Amino acid sequence: MSKRKIKRNTIGVLLVLTALYLSLIAYFCYAVLFYGSRWFADSYNTRVKMDETNPRIIPGSIMDRNGVVLAETKDELVKNPTTGKDEKYYFRVYHNEAASVAHVVGVNHSKYGRMGVEAFYIYYLMGYNNSLIEKIYQKAFLPQERGNDVVLTVDFRLQDYVSGLMRKQGKKGSVVLINPKTGEILTMVSHPTFNPNDMERVDDDSLVNRATQGLYPPGSIFKLITAASALENIEDIRQRKFNCTGAVEFDGERIQCYKGEAHGELDLTQALVVSCNTTFASLGIEIEWKDLLKTGKRFGFNDDFLFSDIKVKPSSLPIGYRTSKQEMAWTAIGQGKVLVTPLHMAMIAATIANDGIMMEPKLLYKVVGRNGDIQKQLEPDVYRKVLDKENAEALKNMMVKVVLEGTGKQAQSNKITIAGKTGTAEEGSKDESNKNIAWFVGFAPVDNPTLAIAVLLEDVGQGETGGTQAAPLARKVLEKAVELGY
Amino acid sequence: MPAKEYEILALTMRYWFVLLILYIFVRSLVSTVRYLSNVKATAEESTGNIPFVLVLFALTAFVLLSLNGKLDVLTLLMGILVCSTFLFQYLLLCYLFGGIDRYLLLMVDTLCIVGFIMLQRLQPALAFRQVEWFGLGSIFLLLTILYVKFFKHWDKLNYPLMIIGLGVLILTLAIGKEIGGAKNWIQIWKYNVQPSEFVKIILVFVLSADLKTNKNRLRRLPVLLFTASVILLVVLQKDLGAAFLYFCLFVFLYYIATSDWLIAAGASFLASLGAFISYHLFGHVRTRIAAWRNPWADVENKGYQIAQSLIAIASGGWVGLGLGLGSPYVIPASKTDFIFAAICEEMGILTGVSIIGLYLLIMVRGAVIALRAKKPGDTLLAMGATISLAIQSFTIIGGVVKLIPLTGVTMPFVSYGGSSMLVSFGLLGIMQGIAIKNNQKKQDKDAQQHGEEDERYDEQEED
Numbered sequence: 001m002s003k004r005k006i007k008r009n010t011i012g013v014l015l016v017l018t019a020l021y022l023s024l025i026a027y028f029c030y031a032v033l034f035y036g037s038r039w040f041a042d043s044y045n046t047r048v049k050m051d052e053t054n055p056r057i058i059p060g061s062i063m064d065r066n067g068v069v070l071a072e073t074k075d076e077l078v079k080n081p082t083t084g085k086d087e088k089y090y091f092r093v094y095h096n097e098a099a100s101v102a103h104v105v106g107v108n109h110s111k112y113g114r115m116g117v118e119a120f121y122i123y124y125l126m127g128y129n130n131s132l133i134e135k136i137y138q139k140a141f142l143p144q145e146r147g148n149d150v151v152l153t154v155d156f157r158l159q160d161y162v163s164g165l166m167r168k169q170g171k172k173g174s175v176v177l178i179n180p181k182t183g184e185i186l187t188m189v190s191h192p193t194f195n196p197n198d199m200e201r202v203d204d205d206s207l208v209n210r211a212t213q214g215l216y217p218p219g220s221i222f223k224l225i226t227a228a229s230a231l232e233n234i235e236d237i238r239q240r241k242f243n244c245t246g247a248v249e250f251d252g253e254r255i256q257c258y259k260g261e262a263h264g265e266l267d268l269t270q271a272l273v274v275s276c277n278t279t280f281a282s283l284g285i286e287i288e289w290k291d292l293l294k295t296g297k298r299f300g301f302n303d304d305f306l307f308s309d310i311k312v313k314p315s316s317l318p319i320g321y322r323t324s325k326q327e328m329a330w331t332a333i334g335q336g337k338v339l340v341t342p343l344h345m346a347m348i349a350a351t352i353a354n355d356g357i358m359m360e361p362k363l364l365y366k367v368v369g370r371n372g373d374i375q376k377q378l379e380p381d382v383y384r385k386v387l388d389k390e391n392a393e394a395l396k397n398m399m400v401k402v403v404l405e406g407t408g409k410q411a412q413s414n415k416i417t418i419a420g421k422t423g424t425a426e427e428g429s430k431d432e433s434n435k436n437i438a439w440f441v442g443f444a445p446v447d448n449p450t451l452a453i454a455v456l457l458e459d460v461g462q463g464e465t466g467g468t469q470a471a472p473l474a475r476k477v478l479e480k481a482v483e484l485g486y
Numbered sequence: 487m488p489a490k491e492y493e494i495l496a497l498t499m500r501y502w503f504v505l506l507i508l509y510i511f512v513r514s515l516v517s518t519v520r521y522l523s524n525v526k527a528t529a530e531e532s533t534g535n536i537p538f539v540l541v542l543f544a545l546t547a548f549v550l551l552s553l554n555g556k557l558d559v560l561t562l563l564m565g566i567l568v569c570s571t572f573l574f575q576y577l578l579l580c581y582l583f584g585g586i587d588r589y590l591l592l593m594v595d596t597l598c599i600v601g602f603i604m605l606q607r608l609q610p611a612l613a614f615r616q617v618e619w620f621g622l623g624s625i626f627l628l629l630t631i632l633y634v635k636f637f638k639h640w641d642k643l644n645y646p647l648m649i650i651g652l653g654v655l656i657l658t659l660a661i662g663k664e665i666g667g668a669k670n671w672i673q674i675w676k677y678n679v680q681p682s683e684f685v686k687i688i689l690v691f692v693l694s695a696d697l698k699t700n701k702n703r704l705r706r707l708p709v710l711l712f713t714a715s716v717i718l719l720v721v722l723q724k725d726l727g728a729a730f731l732y733f734c735l736f737v738f739l740y741y742i743a744t745s746d747w748l749i750a751a752g753a754s755f756l757a758s759l760g761a762f763i764s765y766h767l768f769g770h771v772r773t774r775i776a777a778w779r780n781p782w783a784d785v786e787n788k789g790y791q792i793a794q795s796l797i798a799i800a801s802g803g804w805v806g807l808g809l810g811l812g813s814p815y816v817i818p819a820s821k822t823d824f825i826f827a828a829i830c831e832e833m834g835i836l837t838g839v840s841i842i843g844l845y846l847l848i849m850v851r852g853a854v855i856a857l858r859a860k861k862p863g864d865t866l867l868a869m870g871a872t873i874s875l876a877i878q879s880f881t882i883i884g885g886v887v888k889l890i891p892l893t894g895v896t897m898p899f900v901s902y903g904g905s906s907m908l909v910s911f912g913l914l915g916i917m918q919g920i921a922i923k924n925n926q927k928k929q930d931k932d933a934q935q936h937g938e939e940d941e942r943y944d945e946q947e948e949d
Contacts, residue, residue, distance in 0.1 A: 003862055003865075005745055006742055006743060006862050006865055006866070007857055007865070009741060009742040009743075009745055010742050010853060010856055010857055010865060010869055011853075011857070012741075012742075013738050013741070013742055013853075013869065013873065014849075014850070014853040016738075017849055017853075017873070017876050017877075017880075018846065018849070018850070020876075020880055021842065021845070021846040021849070021876070021880065022846075023889075024842060024880060024883060024884055024887075024889060025839060025842050025843070025846075027887070027889045028835075028838070028839065028842065028883075028887050028889075029835075029839070031796075031887060031888070032799065032800065032835055035796075035800075036799075036800040036803075037800070038800075039793075039796045039797050039799070039800035040797065040800040040801055042782070042785075042793065042797055044785050044793060044794065044797060045797045045801065046813065046816050047797075047801050047812065047813050047816075132497060132498070135497060136494050136497065136498070139490045139493050139494050139497075140490065140494060
């Protein structure tokens with residue numbers, strides 16, 4: 001072995017090791033930059049745990065966008081059972097009707113940990129964003145350090161109203177209302193809910209925030225994405241006529257329209273209006289998996305959703321080169337292995353309403369410091385450009401027609417113009433058809449959308465659909481929101 | 487000092503510490519780049535004010551720590567002890583060996599001092615023990631330098647070394663103690679010793695002694711068997727980190743010496759096969775992998791260590807929470823395996839990045855020393871030590887920041903632990919010994935050249 005070769009190999013190994021180290025540094029910085037705030041906000045971070053007897057920092061309050069206090073820290077003199085002396089005791093107190101915002105605000109409890117905004121914004125609530133000078137000032141001159149107040153984009157009146165509707169309806173589910181232009185979350189309700197002032201009696205199911213953590217099959221509302229992909233990838237789609245015979249078979253797999261109804265000859269718009277399964281199933285096969293996946297990814301499927309304001313479970317669109325034809329057909333009508341969260345569905349509706357531009361969902365309106373100084377204010381961020389204006393406009397018109405003459409008729413309102421799409425999905429395996437999910441996604445007013453909505457109801461009975469269950473609920477919520485000036 | 491005043495002081499001082507560490511890192515970086523590009527530059531270049539900055543760093547940190555609560559004289563004394571030990575070691579080694587690579591030594595000492603500070607903050611008694619280990623390590627360093635420099639026939643010791651290596655590992659398996667899930671400790675007198683650490687040095691010597699000669703594959707069989715069996719033995723001790731380290735050491739050194747892709751690729755294939763089998767066979771491997779893929783899925787049990795480490799790093803932010811102001815106690819094994827997370831929490835991510843950078847520079851300098859060695863055996867020896875240190879620090883830091891699955895190895899020069907400290911200094915000794923040899927030859931050559939020129943000059947005069 002020559003000396004020269006040894007040296008050459010040494011240099012090779014050195015380069016490999018250097019690359020390892022540089023990737024370590026790069027990964028380290030990337031991870032801290034993108035995930036750092038999430039790690040910090042984790043419920044297991046004991047550094048920011050609520051200390052009841054001797055808090056180093058008193059957490060700030062949480063308010064809705066109109067200044068209604070939803071959560072604050074109070075103290076009380078309580079006799080210590082062991083020493084017999086009065087001791088100051090600190091705890092979080094929530095609004096009397098806090099159950100209606102419970103999933104948004106969450107809790108901060110020494111025993112039950114943190115969740116919701118109480119967890120995700122603990123950085124601000126505990127004043128970690130304060131400047132060095134402010135920190136030093138507080139340590140030097142205040143008896144106790146104070147965190148900052150957090151103002152949310154949600155409107156408590158609306159939140160309370162929607163929560164009341166959900167309670168009356170009696171079904172598990174979720175309603176998300178956002179502003180398509182700014183991405184502000186105006187309402188985010190998950191039902192069943194819990195009372196954060198009384199954490200002793202809470203069952204685990206009601207703690208789940210269905211709006212951001214619940215993954216559901218989208219059913220027919222996924223046809224919006226299939227339609228978008230068709231508009232982009234099939235040239236003559238606008239002139240194309242389909243013929244629906246009520247059912248269609250792919251390699252032995254039979255896909256039926258609702259109640260086996262044959263829709264006859266129709267175009268893409270009509271197919272969406274009557275929610276024709278056979279048309280969209282065959283479109284799903286015509287569009288290649290690559291193109292459908294591309295469109296889906298732009299809409300945010302399979303994305304980690306690293307939003308700065310809110311933690312959302314990633315929606316999944318698990319198609320690839322191994323996906324069978326049948327699977328593609330089921331996927332195109334939202335029934336395969338596709339899963340979405342209600343918040344993501346509201347974002348999709350908002351994207352269509354907002355000329356194809358998806359805004360990042362925002363929940364933080366502002367952070368207010370000790371002296372009322374505003375430390376951080378809502379700045380709308382474009383999440384990504386999903387559709388071009390023309391296709392967004394086409395989808396918009398289709399959704400208008402769905403409410404005017406199609407499955408979404410029950411969303412019609414005499415106060416505002418609403419556009420939308422209904423969906424009824426089968427949960428779990430295809431045999432268990434008695435457990436359905438009702439969806440409605442939409443936006444209003446049609447000519448200048450300022451509201452986008454997603455309504456989800458679990459466990460609807462046989463014969464009940466998104467059109468009969470979710471659409472009327474959406475109408476009521478949208479009417480109320482317009483009444484309140486949104 | 488009352489709590490509030492201390493907090494204000496620590497909050498302000500954290501910028502100072504980050505600044506000093508960054509300064510040391512940047513200076514080392516510049517000098518290493520110069521060292522790389524300029525073949526003529528000897529290791530004897532001036533280190534300027536770096537020793538002074540390092541002393542300043544250590545002193546201010548210990549003074550700050552001593553002010554937490556009541557003035558703690560012991561901490562102050564500890565600071566003085568650390569500084570004087572460092573200065574004594576540095577100056578003595580520079581005095582004894584002109585050709586020593588001073589920057590390399592300083593970078594290692596920087597890492598040690600950061601470790602001392604963090605240990606003092608976590609558990610002062612351990613910091614004192616660590617300084618003892620530092621002293622012993624420095625003696626070990628001196629001995630290794632002398633061994634490498636003067637002992638010409640180290641390749642003759644291959645078979646005894648192999649037998650010793652296998653012996654201690656088998657002994658560990660038989661009478662070993664299980665600490666932290668791995669049965670890789672034996673108790674000697676009152677100390678817990680980790681034999682797999684020492685086998686690392688043995689492996690470096692054995693491999694480079696064998697690989698420096700040209701042999702066919704069959705004649706290498708004893709060494710190949712030895713390597714395979716030590717890897718197998720540490721796997722049986724559930725010490726996956728050491729197994730990975732031995733394996734990398736072997737593959738890289740073997741490739742450097744023989745350019746033999748076949749064996750390197752074959753070994754990699756076997757290793758992946760072994761990893762695959764052990765994934766399905768051993769529960770602890772599956773746990774590690776699951777915790778790496780998503781520590782948040784089971785934060786309370788499997789993912790707890792990594793999750794707490796990440797939370798600590800994120801809590802620190804770029805400049806850290808300030809010495810004494812975080813809660814690194816929450817991190818499991820914060821004094822040993824996870825000390826990097828504790829450092830990041832209180833001294834900041836910038837300090838963390840500088841530390842990774844220092845390891846990188848140590849590796850680069852080690853490789854340059856290897857490249858400038860005159861004999862193939864020396865190149866391999868220096869490279870073996872370099873690879874060993876580099877892979878070990880990469881493995882643990884990568885594990886702590888969730889780049890790769892966590893394996894329980896120590897962070898060289900920083901983590902608390904006697905075996906680790908001694909062996910790391912031993913490896914440094916190998917690098918320094920060869921650096922000294924290189925520079926000595928260069929000096930001889932320079933002198934010779936001068937002599938020749940003089941002679942020529944004389945000849946001319948005669949003409």
